[in-house]
Amino acid sequence: MTTNERTDAIQNRLSIPRQAVPKQTPAERVRNFDETYLALDMNAAMVEAARCIDCPSAPCMDACPVHNDIPAALMLLDAGDVLNAAAKFRETSTLPEMCGRLCPQESLCEGACVVGFAIRPDGSKQPPVAIGRLESFVTDAQRREQGGFPIPERGVSSGRKVAIVGSGPAGLTVAEELSTRGHECAVFDMWPEPGGVLRYGIPNFKMRKDILEEKLEMLRGLGVTFVNEIRIGEDVTLAQLHDRDRYDVIFIGTGAGVGNRLRVPGEELRNVYAATDFLVRGNLTDDELPAGQRGRPFVGSDVVVIGGGDTSMDCVRTAIRLGVEHVTCVYRRTENEMLGRTEERVHAREEGVQFAYLTTPARFVGDDDGAVSEVELVRMELSEPDESGRRRPVQVPGSEYTVPATCVVIAIGYNADPDFAGSAPIEVNQWHLVKVDQRTGQTNVPYIFAGGDVVNGADLVVTAIADGKRAATWLHTYLSSLGPTAAAAAAR
Ligand SMILES: Cc1cc2nc3c(=O)[nH]c(=O)nc-3n(C[C@H](O)[C@H](O)[C@H](O)COP(=O)(O)OP(=O)(O)OC[C@H]3O[C@@H](n4cnc5c(N)ncnc54)[C@H](O)[C@@H]3O)c2cc1C
Numbered sequence: 001m002t003t004n005e006r007t008d009a010i011q012n013r014l015s016i017p018r019q020a021v022p023k024q025t026p027a028e029r030v031r032n033f034d035e036t037y038l039a040l041d042m043n044a045a046m047v048e049a050a051r052c053i054d055c056p057s058a059p060c061m062d063a064c065p066v067h068n069d070i071p072a073a074l075m076l077l078d079a080g081d082v083l084n085a086a087a088k089f090r091e092t093s094t095l096p097e098m099c100g101r102l103c104p105q106e107s108l109c110e111g112a113c114v115v116g117f118a119i120r121p122d123g124s125k126q127p128p129v130a131i132g133r134l135e136s137f138v139t140d141a142q143r144r145e146q147g148g149f150p151i152p153e154r155g156v157s158s159g160r161k162v163a164i165v166g167s168g169p170a171g172l173t174v175a176e177e178l179s180t181r182g183h184e185c186a187v188f189d190m191w192p193e194p195g196g197v198l199r200y201g202i203p204n205f206k207m208r209k210d211i212l213e214e215k216l217e218m219l220r221g222l223g224v225t226f227v228n229e230i231r232i233g234e235d236v237t238l239a240q241l242h243d244r245d246r247y248d249v250i251f252i253g254t255g256a257g258v259g260n261r262l263r264v265p266g267e268e269l270r271n272v273y274a275a276t277d278f279l280v281r282g283n284l285t286d287d288e289l290p291a292g293q294r295g296r297p298f299v300g301s302d303v304v305v306i307g308g309g310d311t312s313m314d315c316v317r318t319a320i321r322l323g324v325e326h327v328t329c330v331y332r333r334t335e336n337e338m339l340g341r342t343e344e345r346v347h348a349r350e351e352g353v354q355f356a357y358l359t360t361p362a363r364f365v366g367d368d369d370g371a372v373s374e375v376e377l378v379r380m381e382l383s384e385p386d387e388s389g390r391r392r393p394v395q396v397p398g399s400e401y402t403v404p405a406t407c408v409v410i411a412i413g414y415n416a417d418p419d420f421a422g423s424a425p426i427e428v429n430q431w432h433l434v435k436v437d438q439r440t441g442q443t444n445v446p447y448i449f450a451g452g453d454v455v456n457g458a459d460l461v462v463t464a465i466a467d468g469k470r471a472a473t474w475l476h477t478y479l480s481s482l483g484p485t486a487a488a489a490a491a492r
């Protein structure tokens with residue numbers, strides 16, 4: 001292709017407008033827990049893929065934590081080759097259908113997409129290529145066509161045993177990567193079912209759970225075993241896993257699942273929920289929940305959600321779907337300082353959620369039965385920036401007022417579990433996050449590796465996958481240095 005032909009081809013691609021991704025209308029979706037976004041059709045997906053200009057620098061790949069070869073996948077889709085486009089995403093990601101739905105693409109791949117920056121001849125701009133939606137489109141289509149996840153070939157058995165603590169995206173990635181390399185993987189988790197936050201957190205309207213079930217089926221087919229309702233560090237220690245149960249290596253992917261507390265009076269009242277408790281009760285069936293944590297949350301007529309991140313949006317949108325009349329999100333700064341996705345706030349607003357900015361709770365007030373009945377709120381104003389770079393909210397004296405509340409949800413962020421860190425012979429920092437070698441994921445104990453939120457703090461599905469892949473590479477190197485067990489060597 002000559003330079004002129006190439007320039008024309010790029011201009012043609014830049015002139016294609018972004019294809020709308022269909023959604024349920026707000027009126028429809030508040031009546032169900034189905035995914036908000038509907039599937040693209042094949043024609044729209046191909047047209048959207050044709051917007052990619054296949055730029056040689058591909059900044060989208062650098063911005064993607066698992067470095068998906070996005071241009072190659074989109075060129076395949078543009079040519080109508082859905083199966084190979086999906087295979088291209090699977091070369092670098094263990095959970096592309098989930099990332100396509102859940103990544104904050106505007107600050108990752110799509111935020112770096114040249115198509116979103118290019119000025120057209122008429123001076124106009126267009127949004128970036130809808131990379132995430134195309135990633136889930138092709139991988140969903142592949143699973144549909146092939147009857148489930150493609151099962152990778154299993155390597156020759158090494159006889160070596162891997163214990164994986166935590167079945168979130170980091171742990172599942174390590175299990176997949178190491179069992180395909182011939183190691184025996186067992187995944188331990190304290191919840192009744194595997195999946196980590198993919199099951200016990202992220203609501204169905206953002207990602208349907210049957211994708212997770214199919215993935216677990218595929219992993220079982222690879223020989224991965226799942227042991228649930230066991231708390232490592234309490235029921236069994238890491239040392240016991242290694243010394244007594246003969247696991248050669250351990251991967252810690254325990255996440256950052258401890259919800260922060262507000263520490264205001266009345267937090268112990270009935271119907272004041274921590275975000276995860278509210279979300280799992282609101283979104284899951286009783287048989288997926290521990291015996292002491294079953295039944296829908298009591299919501300009544302007025303739900304107040306405290307916090308302004310993505311988890312709060314998951315909570316307000318769950319409350320709306322549980323049929324509540326008034327749902328309010330209370331946040332102490334303004335919308336400009338909110339850290340979550342704009343898209344999620346737009347969805348929440350469309351669904352009828354109210355926002356009270358520059359406001360914080362002073363206390364929760366109970367009725368005679370010990371259930372919350374009101375929240376006393378205080379107005380805030382912004383002063384100088386704090387250590388996060390955002391302007392610090394300070395209370396406006398005498399601005400207290402009360403609002404009715406039949407249910408309160410506290411969604412002000414998550415941390416790693418201090419009890420787990422205390423029970424393990426591994427180094428952690430002051431936030432109880434496990435310290436690792438950033439290149440390998442190895443801890444100070446040579447046979448223990450870690451990754452995901454327990455290392456990074458509350459983060460993303462895709463960064464947990466990236467950590468799982470990195471750790472698996474080095475765990476395999478470590479296991480290979482031990483060689484196969486005598487039994488495995490004899491069987492070769
Ligand atoms: C409500 C919510 C919504 C989110 N939405 C998004 C989103 O839209 N997009 C996105 O990219 N990210 C989202 N995230 C963040 C994302 O889910 C996490 O970053 C990701 O799941 C981290 O993966 P992980 O494997 O490190 O840990 P997790 O997924 O947290 O899994 C850790 C697992 O370890 C288990 N565990 C912990 N301690 C022990 C123990 N001692 N013994 C046994 N098991 C243990 C836990 O039970 C859990 O199952 C969301 C998080 C939450 C809470």
Ligand code: SF4
Nearest residue numbers: 064099103108109132
């Ligand atoms: S994994 Fe996330 S960041 Fe990477 S291409 Fe997919 S949607 Fe974009």
